[in-house]
Amino acid sequence: MTADPKAPRPRLTDVAEIAGVSMKTVSNVINGYVHVTEATRTRVQAAIEEVGYRPNLSARNLARGRAGVIALVVPRLEMPYFASLAGRVIEKAEARGWFVLIHETGGDLAAERAALEGHFPQRIDGLIVSAQHLTPADVRARGDRTPLVLLGEQDYGHVADHVAIDNVAAARTATEHLLEQGCRRIAMIGARPGEIEDPRAEGYQQALQAADIPVLPELMRPIHGNLGEEGERATQAMLDEVGEPPDGLFAVTDWVALGAIRALQLRGLHVPEDVAVVGFDDIPYARAVTPSLTTVAPDRSAIAEIALRMLEAQSASGETEPVDESVPFELLVRESSARRTGSGRSSA
Amino acid sequence: MTADPKAPRPRLTDVAEIAGVSMKTVSNVINGYVHVTEATRTRVQAAIEEVGYRPNLSARNLARGRAGVIALVVPRLEMPYFASLAGRVIEKAEARGWFVLIHETGGDLAAERAALEGHFPQRIDGLIVSAQHLTPADVRARGDRTPLVLLGEQDYGHVADHVAIDNVAAARTATEHLLEQGCRRIAMIGARPGEIEDPRAEGYQQALQAADIPVLPELMRPIHGNLGEEGERATQAMLDEVGEPPDGLFAVTDWVALGAIRALQLRGLHVPEDVAVVGFDDIPYARAVTPSLTTVAPDRSAIAEIALRMLEAQSASGETEPVDESVPFELLVRESSARRTGSGRSSA
DNA sequence: CTGAAAGCGCTTACAG
DNA sequence: CTGAAAGCGCTTACAG
Numbered sequence: 001m002t003a004d005p006k007a008p009r010p011r012l013t014d015v016a017e018i019a020g021v022s023m024k025t026v027s028n029v030i031n032g033y034v035h036v037t038e039a040t041r042t043r044v045q046a047a048i049e050e051v052g053y054r055p056n057l058s059a060r061n062l063a064r065g066r067a068g069v070i071a072l073v074v075p076r077l078e079m080p081y082f083a084s085l086a087g088r089v090i091e092k093a094e095a096r097g098w099f100v101l102i103h104e105t106g107g108d109l110a111a112e113r114a115a116l117e118g119h120f121p122q123r124i125d126g127l128i129v130s131a132q133h134l135t136p137a138d139v140r141a142r143g144d145r146t147p148l149v150l151l152g153e154q155d156y157g158h159v160a161d162h163v164a165i166d167n168v169a170a171a172r173t174a175t176e177h178l179l180e181q182g183c184r185r186i187a188m189i190g191a192r193p194g195e196i197e198d199p200r201a202e203g204y205q206q207a208l209q210a211a212d213i214p215v216l217p218e219l220m221r222p223i224h225g226n227l228g229e230e231g232e233r234a235t236q237a238m239l240d241e242v243g244e245p246p247d248g249l250f251a252v253t254d255w256v257a258l259g260a261i262r263a264l265q266l267r268g269l270h271v272p273e274d275v276a277v278v279g280f281d282d283i284p285y286a287r288a289v290t291p292s293l294t295t296v297a298p299d300r301s302a303i304a305e306i307a308l309r310m311l312e313a314q315s316a317s318g319e320t321e322p323v324d325e326s327v328p329f330e331l332l333v334r335e336s337s338a339r340r341t342g343s344g345r346s347s348a
Numbered sequence: 349m350t351a352d353p354k355a356p357r358p359r360l361t362d363v364a365e366i367a368g369v370s371m372k373t374v375s376n377v378i379n380g381y382v383h384v385t386e387a388t389r390t391r392v393q394a395a396i397e398e399v400g401y402r403p404n405l406s407a408r409n410l411a412r413g414r415a416g417v418i419a420l421v422v423p424r425l426e427m428p429y430f431a432s433l434a435g436r437v438i439e440k441a442e443a444r445g446w447f448v449l450i451h452e453t454g455g456d457l458a459a460e461r462a463a464l465e466g467h468f469p470q471r472i473d474g475l476i477v478s479a480q481h482l483t484p485a486d487v488r489a490r491g492d493r494t495p496l497v498l499l500g501e502q503d504y505g506h507v508a509d510h511v512a513i514d515n516v517a518a519a520r521t522a523t524e525h526l527l528e529q530g531c532r533r534i535a536m537i538g539a540r541p542g543e544i545e546d547p548r549a550e551g552y553q554q555a556l557q558a559a560d561i562p563v564l565p566e567l568m569r570p571i572h573g574n575l576g577e578e579g580e581r582a583t584q585a586m587l588d589e590v591g592e593p594p595d596g597l598f599a600v601t602d603w604v605a606l607g608a609i610r611a612l613q614l615r616g617l618h619v620p621e622d623v624a625v626v627g628f629d630d631i632p633y634a635r636a637v638t639p640s641l642t643t644v645a646p647d648r649s650a651i652a653e654i655a656l657r658m659l660e661a662q663s664a665s666g667e668t669e670p671v672d673e674s675v676p677f678e679l680l681v682r683e684s685s686a687r688r689t690g691s692g693r694s695s696a
Numbered sequence: 697c698t699g700a701a702a703g704c705g706c707t708t709a710c711a712g
Numbered sequence: 713c714t715g716a717a718a719g720c721g722c723t724t725a726c727a728g
Contacts, residue, residue, distance in 0.1 A: 063720055
């Protein structure tokens with residue numbers, strides 16, 4: 001059963017010899033090609049099991065002329081959203097025999113651009129980028145032909161394949177939930193400044209308008225980056241400027257929401273009694289904190305799967321028209337927005 | 349400067365031809381071998397720059413008979429401690445031309461054992477394992493010869509290379525800090541049940557004994573896993589059982605500390621005024637939450653570097669006597685334990 | 697110090 | 713459906 005640990009690893013030839021077939025046939029079986037009789041397939045499989053054969057990926061990739069590696073570029077792996085996304089990408093890539101080279105940019109624009117240009121220590125077959133500052137112009141100016149998929153909320157205007165949740169709908173759903181909780185003065189922390197397309201701000205405004213509630217610029221606060229400190233600072237600034245505090249708050253990420261809650265509490269405001277809060281991302285802490293956080297949960301597994309399919313499609317067909325796909329999301333209602341019941345018990 | 353994107357990738361031969369030397373010489377330059385004159389080296393480097401050459405790792409690894417891949421096995425990447433550790437390991441591995449295959453066990457013992465046996469979809473050159481349930485016996489029973497480094501607080505009794513912070517000292521430091529804050533009734537959440545060696549419980553007890561404070565079993569609460577929910581549950585159970593609540597609390601991880609704080613607050617106890625709390629790990633949330641969390645920060649970068657060096661040493665010299673190394677840690681004092689000042693301002 | 701050649705373990709046309 | 717052979721791009725003894 002178990003092979004001698006000192007023995008050299010079995011090769012394709014060894015399997016072929018045992019099964020009494022040619023290398024080509026073993027290769028056909030392993031790669032799932034047709035034109036192999038059922039009997040032969042069974043015999044080869046048995047030989048593979050017997051010697052515990054696993055293909056040498058270096059040899060395979062060398063022969064195929066591919067690196068067998070895709071890069072996943074994220075701001076920081078330490079941010080749980082990206083960590084769990086990375087976990088799903090690794091999982092889906094494994095099923096395709098690909099390695100995932102994880103690369104952190106630290107949210108730095110220059111690092112994001114370098115990644116876009118394929119500046120990696122090794123060759124890669126594809127690139128999945130979740131950027132914070134990259135613009136459509138950066139993507140258009142790209143001098144590299146490596147298959148590329150963009151992730152994240154920004155609208156890159158069909159300049160490359162893109163997959164994300166429907167951020168307008170998600171933000172609208174979050175805001176509608178606050179309205180249902182009885183909130184009438186709802187702030188948004190993390191709206192993007194001015195000119196840039198901001199689907200989450202769009203959804204937020206749509207919900208307010210549909211409820212005939214005016215959109216107040218002083219309640220829409222921009223932030224730089226998505227860190228908790230930023231959320232806290234922006235919320236403090238808002239509380240300093242406006243006379244009456246908001247009764248609801250939609251934060252652009254859970255992390256920002258945690259910072260916002262911190263700012264609210266330091267001002268003596270209670271969550272959810274005084275201010276109901278909704279975040280975005282469903283990071284694990286969302287249910288570990290007090291109060292547990294109501295949030296929008298994107299389907300990370302779907303994002304990973306679709307991104308990999310897009311990469312495969314690009315590898316197969318070369319230059320194609322960029323596509324934009326949406327994946328599902330879900331609103332998870334927890335304590336931070338439970339104004340009507342106020343039970344203090346988590347619903348998730 | 350930039351190569352034609354349609355052109356095939358430059359090879360070693362191309363560089364050799366341009367530089368007017370043999371492949372061997374180029375290889376020598378790339379791999380930093382001696383016996384290359386400075387002039388030749390410069391010429392080769394120029395040729396490499398000119399064509400933008402990057403070695404084909406598949407070919408290199410095939411020729412060297414190595415996979416060029418190490419596996420990093422962690423419970424869950426989504427837990428920020430492991431995510432940031434992974435980031436450091438990737439960084440250090442990159443410097444050595446290695447890929448890191450990240451593998452999640454979900455904290456499942458069977459999955460941890462399978463990883464130990466090298467059950468990966470591909471061949472690997474080394475294995476770094478941060479396990480939750482693995483015992484020394486599991487490691488001793490291993491039938492695989494792949495170089496292995498164990499991470500984490502558990503004492504595996506020199507059954508394999510191991511790197512971690514000095515957990516006894518770290519726990520002692522954390523507990524001493526609580527004593528300095530005036531705490532006299534200090535609980536520990538996450539002590540391991542009975543028979544198993546538990547360095548953090550050991551350090552906690554050492555600090556109490558040195559201060560002539562009795563160790564009360566009812567204040568030492570075991571948990572299963574390291575999740576926030578567990579910390580919350582264990583803390584609730586403790587509060588239910590003991591008459592007088594503790595005035596200090598040391599949690600085995602930050603995550604557990606967050607759960608504990610939640611339980612304390614639900615009972616109307618204030619942190620740090622009623623109960624000062626110290627966690628362990630320095631996850632990013634530790635400073636995003638209210639109150640910000642005092643915690644022990646391990647030097648993750650040092651852990652990664654030493655683990656990789658151990659792997660290299662094992663690859664080079666085959667069977668060697670297992671070594672155990674300690675890396676530095678630091679106590680980061682923040683709001684959750686600031687009883688003397690009580691200023692409500694973060695110190696980090 | 698450098699060159700020519702074999703070999704790593706696969707895949708893939710090309711014949712049969 | 714299967715076999716023999718070339719080739720992927722490196723590294724590494726082996727000669728010089």
